[in-house]
Amino acid sequence: MRATKNASAEVLPNSPASAKPEWMKKLADGKYLMMLVTPAVICLALFYYFPMYGLIIAFKDYKPFIGLMQSEWVGFENFVRFFNYKYCWRMIKNTFLLSFWSLLWGFPAPIILALVLNECQNMKFKKFVQTVSYMPHFFSTVIVVGLLTMMLSPTGGIVTKALESLGIEATNILADARYFRTLYIASGIWQELGWGAIVYLAALTNIDPQLYEAAVVDGAGKWRCLWSITLPSIIPTIITMLLLRMGSIFNVGFEKAFLLQSPSTYETSEIISTYVYTQGLQSNSFSYGTAVGLFNSIVSLSLVLISNYVAKSVSETSLW
């Protein structure tokens, strides 16, 4: 490294400088930092930016044995093929709806839990509820879907049995496309309810108790306090969280949909990321799979940018 030659010239930034040009001094001053950042830069380059460069195969007809450079350019052919695929809109719709319904049902749940927990006077009980409800957040997707599969199994699943004893035929819930979204969303709430409440609980503890005291003196009841003090105080947090979620509405995780789906539920369960996997890695259509994935990334990136723009103008909070 060139900078190491200047080791003798290394001085405190504000001490009288030698005659070296400015940029050399900067290099000499920052050389140890550059060494420290090297592993991170290598990781960034190899595992983040190199794959981004690899996105160009979306515009090529990539053949592994010819190589990336020699493969033929095909322009937007792969994208056109995707938009002409008969299930294309079904997948886009499924991706969007899965996310949209998750947001609609899943977003208010942690807020409600946080509001109720905040009212709880018994600290031990509060702590217990928190400990229990945070726990599923740390379970893997395989475990959550595994538990779901087991409990709904036609052969001896406890939920199937309970429904049967109520006279409801429930032998086929996992293979029925109508229930896929319900299962996906319900298990999502089960897993993230407590964890999602942490942020709101923190916002709630920051409210000045004097506000409540003053309100009670003025004759305000519980509901009035909730409506006029508690909710307005956590609205900024709610808006920020909502916008964050809106931005990622087209960014549905691969794992859970993949694990929970089966060909019999594709009508509602096939989303873009699982299609990318089956096309790109199981059928080895690398270019086509990349093109579909790129389409998905571009849509989600635009949504992040839009929601961030809205966030900036509405609440003066933004991601960057």
Next chain:
Amino acid sequence: MVEKKFTVGWLLRNLFLWFVVLMVMFPVLHMISVSLSGTWDVITNSVGVWPMVDGKFGATLAVYKFVLAKPLIFTAYKNTIVYTVLGTAIALFVLSTGAYALSKADRLPGGKFLNILVMITMFFSGGMIPGFLCIKWLGMLDTIWAIVLPHAFGAYNCIIMRSFFQGFPKEIEESGRLDGLNDITILWYLVLPTSTAVLATIGLFVAVSQWNGFMGPLIYLNDESKYPLQIILRQIVMESVMDEFEGAARDTTFAENSIKYATIAVAVIPIIAVYPFLQKYFVKGVMIGSVKG
């Protein structure tokens, strides 16, 4: 609080909270109960939320002994532990050095630009297929490196650490410099010893995601002897691949559901066991993340 305690509101609140607790606990309790119950009780579906042996309350560890003695599961367990330990160590090294340098963006040549590059990876990535081709091109397919390296440097964790390091007192750093320390030795002797809280928090986040990792192993590994627990878990629980158990299952006659639940329990129990002690670190991590986020 000079408030009468037993109001309707109090009752509804407590009912709601108990409902949440029961809903969360139920699948876990049921899973553990079935895995601890006798074969006959499982086959007749008489197990609810406590274990039964021969129609009475009781527990047996027979299924666990059976499951853990299977080479497939034992190897997978060992692999998961190796991936988790190595992955966490590598991630902490790359993150702490990288985040410290990036927290001094004004002195690090190109630091501001690098910070932007880190930020971009939070919102845009090459995606699944280019990621796979990249690992393949690097010759890492079917090796441990494909599991422990790609996510060692995560933007979110880096930003949490960076904002923590930014809070390190300038005076201490300056006095270290006067004593002849450079940036590397300052990080090692002064900053890291006072950063155990953030190291523990990030270390735990990384460890949990390595322990739970499924997509990476699914895409990058083909060799069964390298599979982590999550892949084996899926094979047994969701695809009912019971070859491993066929021969023995006939002799010892364990119910299929007992075996499946016991396999899940084996993967979950370490998390349930350590989690309550580490809870405060996790919560701290969320708070740092959301303040800066």
